[in-house]
Amino acid sequence: MLKLMDICKTFNKGTVNEKTALNHLNLEVKDGDFITIIGSNGAGKSTMFNAICGGFYVDEGFVELDGQDITFLPEHKRAKYIGHLFQDPMKGTAPNMTIEENIAIAYLRTSTSQNAFLSRVSRKEKEQFRERLAVLNMGLEDRMKQPVGLLSGGQRQALTLLMATMVPPKLLLLDEHTAALDPATADKVLDLTKKIVKENHLSCLMITHNMHSALELGNRTLMMDSGRIILDIEGKERDGLTVDGLLEKFNTGAGKELDNDRILFSK
Amino acid sequence: MFITWALIQSALELGIIYGIIALALFLTYSMLNVCDLSTDGCYTMGAAAGAVVALAGHPFLALFAAMGTGILSGLVNAFLQTKMKVESMLAGIIVNTGLYTVNICIMGKSNLNMNTTETVFSMMKDLTKDTFLESYSKMIVALIFLVIIAILLALFLGTRLGLSIRATGNNIAMVKSSSINPAMTTTVGLCIGGAMTALAGCLLGEYQKSVDVNMGTGMVTVALASLIIGETIFGRKNIKVRIVGVIIGSCLYRVIVAIALRFNLPASALKLVSALIVAIAISIPAIKEIIALQKTKHAAMLRHRELYQKGGR
Numbered sequence: 001m002l003k004l005m006d007i008c009k010t011f012n013k014g015t016v017n018e019k020t021a022l023n024h025l026n027l028e029v030k031d032g033d034f035i036t037i038i039g040s041n042g043a044g045k046s047t048m049f050n051a052i053c054g055g056f057y058v059d060e061g062f063v064e065l066d067g068q069d070i071t072f073l074p075e076h077k078r079a080k081y082i083g084h085l086f087q088d089p090m091k092g093t094a095p096n097m098t099i100e101e102n103i104a105i106a107y108l109r110t111s112t113s114q115n116a117f118l119s120r121v122s123r124k125e126k127e128q129f130r131e132r133l134a135v136l137n138m139g140l141e142d143r144m145k146q147p148v149g150l151l152s153g154g155q156r157q158a159l160t161l162l163m164a165t166m167v168p169p170k171l172l173l174l175d176e177h178t179a180a181l182d183p184a185t186a187d188k189v190l191d192l193t194k195k196i197v198k199e200n201h202l203s204c205l206m207i208t209h210n211m212h213s214a215l216e217l218g219n220r221t222l223m224m225d226s227g228r229i230i231l232d233i234e235g236k237e238r239d240g241l242t243v244d245g246l247l248e249k250f251n252t253g254a255g256k257e258l259d260n261d262r263i264l265f266s267k
Numbered sequence: 268m269f270i271t272w273a274l275i276q277s278a279l280e281l282g283i284i285y286g287i288i289a290l291a292l293f294l295t296y297s298m299l300n301v302c303d304l305s306t307d308g309c310y311t312m313g314a315a316a317g318a319v320v321a322l323a324g325h326p327f328l329a330l331f332a333a334m335g336t337g338i339l340s341g342l343v344n345a346f347l348q349t350k351m352k353v354e355s356m357l358a359g360i361i362v363n364t365g366l367y368t369v370n371i372c373i374m375g376k377s378n379l380n381m382n383t384t385e386t387v388f389s390m391m392k393d394l395t396k397d398t399f400l401e402s403y404s405k406m407i408v409a410l411i412f413l414v415i416i417a418i419l420l421a422l423f424l425g426t427r428l429g430l431s432i433r434a435t436g437n438n439i440a441m442v443k444s445s446s447i448n449p450a451m452t453t454t455v456g457l458c459i460g461g462a463m464t465a466l467a468g469c470l471l472g473e474y475q476k477s478v479d480v481n482m483g484t485g486m487v488t489v490a491l492a493s494l495i496i497g498e499t500i501f502g503r504k505n506i507k508v509r510i511v512g513v514i515i516g517s518c519l520y521r522v523i524v525a526i527a528l529r530f531n532l533p534a535s536a537l538k539l540v541s542a543l544i545v546a547i548a549i550s551i552p553a554i555k556e557i558i559a560l561q562k563t564k565h566a567a568m569l570r571h572r573e574l575y576q577k578g579g580r
Contacts, residue, residue: 053444079446092444094437096503097430105434105445108427117428164444 001203002029002171007051007061009227021047022058023227029171034197034204034218038211038250044227045207049173052205054078066170080109083164083202085157085177092160095149099140099159102148103129106163132162136192154185158192168200175207190217211243223250269529276406278525282493282518283409284470287416288486289493289517290510291463294420296494297509299456300436301348304359304487306464308366309340311483313465314472315373318381321473326386330469336373337465340366341458348457349450370480378479379472386473405474412470416463417510423459424506432456485538492545493517499551520544 009022021044029035039045051058054075063071070078085092093102104121107129126144133141136158140151148156157177164172174193178186190213197204208214214221221238223231223246231249233241241249288310295303313333320329340362347358371377391404400407423429434442435452442449472478497516501508527540 074448076443076446076448079444084444086440091438091440094434094441096437097433101430101433102441104427105430105442105447108431109446117431118426120425120427 001031001033001066002052003027003062003064004048004051005062005064007048007063008059009047009051009056010059013059021227022051025061025228027222027229029203029205032201032203033220035206035220035222036214036218037205037207037222037224038209038214038246039224043224045224046175047227048224049084049175049205049207052171053082053084053173081170083169083172085160085164085172085174087176087179089153089156089160089180092163093148093156096147098145098147099133099151100126100129100144102159103132103163103166106166109167132166133159136162152185154181154189157181157185157189161189161192161196165196165200165202168202170203172197172202172204174204176209177206179209211246215241215243215246221246225250270526274525274529275522276403278521279518280406280409280474281471282521283406283413283514284467284474285489285493285521286413286514286517287467287470288464288490289497289513290416290420291460291467292487292490292494293510293513294432294463295456295460296491297498298424298433298436299453299460301355301453301457302359303344303457303460304356305340305344305362305366305461306359306487306490307483307485308363308370309337309461309464309483310468310471310486311370311478311480312336312340312366312373313468314478314482315370315379315468315480316465317469318379318472318478319373321381321384321386322379324385326384326390326473329473330387330466333465333469334462337461337463338458339461340465341461342454344461345450345454345457349453367480374478374480377481378477381473381476381478384476386476387470388473409470409474412466413514416466417514421507421510428452428455485541488538488545489520489541490517492541492548493520495545495548496520499548 004025004027007022007025008020011017011019011021023044025044025048027048037045037048050056052063054070054073054077057072061071062069065078065081094105097105100121104125107121107125108116130141130144133144138155138158140155140159143150148159151159157180161177177193178189181189193204193206194217196202204218206217208217215238219238220232220234222229233249288306292303292306295301313336316336317329317333320332343365344358344362347353347361348355353361388405388408391408392401395401395404395407424433431442431445431447432452432455434445434447435449435456439449442452468483471482493516494513495516496519497512497514498509500516500519501512503509523544524537524540528534528537532540
């Protein structure tokens with residue numbers, strides 16, 4: 001469904017700060033894939049996400065979604081098909097607006113006609129929002145009129161997840177979306193992610209620094225280094241893999257030895 | 268008498284007309300989070316275009332002509348900000364500077380007189396002739412416009428487009444990921460704001476029966492003062508309360524200025540008075556905080572002294 005073909009992206013070209021973030025990267029995501037992505041800081045994981053969602057235009061290569069070339073489609077147009085969650089819980093919601101208003105904006109993605117812009121959120125829709133919120137099991141359905149800024153990070157992230165999947169996107173990008181949460185809340189948001197992805201049969205890419213979740217979640221794991229995908233495993237090969245095995249593969253894949261105290265992942 | 272009803276009345280009339288500009292800034296500054304400094308020029312342009320059309324004998328068409336020019340000004344401003352990536356303040360200043368020449372071109376000279384021209388105010392005066400409403404005719408006209416605009420604005424901010432505009436000022440990343448084009452919301456917001464500002468300019472021109480190319484100078488400060496007075500008094504609760512707050516802020520500001528001018532100040536002092544009021548209004552939250560902190564510190568000091576004396580002896 002998603003194809004990245006020979007993608008290159010260099011930041012600050014021609015200056016001393018030149019950084020090749022994506023280096024002839026190729027990836028094909030199949031329908032219904034749930035892919036976990038690992039790699040050290042600066043490996044190009046988030047940059048790849050930005051290339052997919054349109055945070056910038058790539059220097060070289062093509063991005064294709066469901067057979068449609070979206071390489072030069074602006075970010076807000078791609079957002080119709082691609083949901084994106086960030087590590088920072090503050091990024092996905094408008095803090096000064098109420099929960100209800102936030103959801104109403106996310107819900108806008110359904111409307112295709114222009115005059116829907118001047119429509120108001122109906123009572124029926126509000127009731128629908130309530131039901132959706134109740135699924136989160138965080139009591140947010142009774143706080144619809146409160147500004148989102150009053151919610152905790154975990155609540156905001158759960159709300160963002162709900163908003164991103166309110167209208168099921170074709171593809172969901174999760175950029176370490178549980179990294180800023182405490183372990184218990186992170187688990188809860190992760191469970192919710194699994195549930196929503198499964199129920200809506202979404203294709204999903206998830207960046208994580210947790211090797212356990214990387215192997216446990218999804219059906220395929222990618223490893224990135226220096227703007228390339230150095231490991232792409234699925235099926236039987238992946239099922240039998242342990243965290244140690246994955247680390248070893250990383251070392252051989254990256255073509256460099258990591259000493260133990262420089263291991264960049266939590267086991 | 269020091270403060271007469273006539274004084275308050277004319278202050279309120281001005282406050283109501285300027286309230287429309289304050290509402291425009293409420294939309295662009297508070298909601299869209301864009302500092303639109305083209306207000307001065309846009310206001311004068313509305314007055315100029317309105318005056319030209321009113322002088323041609325169409326006092327109502329004048330209002331729409333004014334709004335049209337306001338939308339144009341908003342479009343140019345938005346184009347600079349969204350497509351050319353000019354900093355919002357700078358874009359406003361650029362537009363404002365350019366509008367000075369445009370305004371003189373519209374009028375053909377630097378001021379116009381409408382003493383004998385039919386305006387919406389004179390029409391209302393004729394309509395209410397010999398009734399008890401006659402002396403309030405100006406206020407009635409101004410109020411009608413303000414109320415209509417305030418209601419439309421409140422309704423608009425509840426629509427999906429209105430919500431998108433608010434979200435643009437709040438979290439632009441979230442707007443993009445909801446597949447809304449922030450350039451579009453910014454443009455719509457600035458155009459509506461421009462239309463409101465220009466309409467207020469047109470109304471004021473008809474109200475005072477003259478238009479001068481310099482009439483807009485400092486208007487953005489005045490509108491900002493009204494906005495901030497309103498938001499300081501009424502807080503940032505729901506939209507409807509905030510809109511009412513902004514309107515009351517605008518009237519209050521005019522009354523304060525009217526009273527200040529009674530202290531035998533020359534008319535040229537008006538701008539300094541405006542600046543002072545804005546500075547004070549903006550500082551109030553910070554001053555409150557400082558006072559609260561000093562109180563806490565003082566209480567802590569007393570408690571510390573008490574504990575020390577008990578423990579020490």
